[in-house]
Amino acid sequence: MIPVDFSYWRPDTAEEAVATYQQLADGGQHPVYYAGGTEIVTRSRLGQLSCGAVIDVKAIGEARCLGRDGGRWHVGAALSLAELIHDGSWPLLARVAERIADHTTRSHITLGGNLAGTIAYREAALPFWLADADVTTVGRGGRRTARFADRFDGALALEPGELLLALSVPEGVLQQPSYAQKATRLDYVDYPLVTLAALHGAEGRLSVAWSGLKPAPTRSAELDAALMGPGSAADRARRAARHLPPTLAQDLHGTADYRRFVATNMLADALSALEAR
């Protein structure tokens, strides 16, 4: 049971959603955007969130877009992870998404919720961080499209009331060689001990992004550069691993040392798999 009363809003456009948010916030209603609702409902039940209004974003057509246009592949923030996996246009995104939560929960969790929510793993962000992705948001100042990497550094920088509308990547990215691996503590379905996503860029450069190593997703240009040096996959993985963050998460899922060990092996696996293609 959710022990608070709240009003429910379901706007058809992003601008209407943002105006509704501002109006409710100005009236002291503490509104939240509601996508899959998995986090909002859980946090409300636990008494960690008390909102006076929820603004359901799933009727906004642009937030449900999916397809190619103008040389880019566009994906709406209100699409569920299950829809993205079923679509399958971007194998890297599908592989990362299919390891987030369980089948039933994935049909509720949205891309936008994973990126903008408070649970910090944000695994679905990894492919977009590696690709030359754009992100479109709508806020008080209107629409804004920016490079995803300029607005995401482990968390998405959103102003209060700013709505995450859609993301896009160049069409060519969808076919670039990629690799993803997730290690969990015990069960196949769990938060990550370590998740790695890797993408071979158009210029032959390999980039890697992580979830689970730190409280929020992380990546390192120095680590990426070390992957391209001479030597066997295992040698390069060891060299690159020196550029992992000096302090890693240490929690119920695993120790910092174990994470470092797993991450180093994952780098070697990623190099071997990508170079065997």
Ligand SMILES: Cc1cc2nc3c(=O)[nH]c(=O)nc-3n(C[C@H](O)[C@H](O)[C@H](O)COP(=O)(O)OP(=O)(O)OC[C@H]3O[C@@H](n4cnc5c(N)ncnc54)[C@H](O)[C@@H]3O)c2cc1C
């Ligand atoms: C059982 C379970 C297992 C999970 N496992 C994993 C995992 O393995 N890896 C992982 O990375 N995550 C995992 N998560 C976290 C999950 O991805 C996030 O909780 C995510 O927020 C849920 O998405 P949602 O669409 O249900 O969000 P909601 O509950 O609808 O919203 C969550 C937050 O995001 C905000 N929000 C949602 N959409 C937008 C938008 N378009 N613009 C701006 N703000 C928005 C909401 O206002 C709210 O603050 C798990 C969650 C659950 C419930």
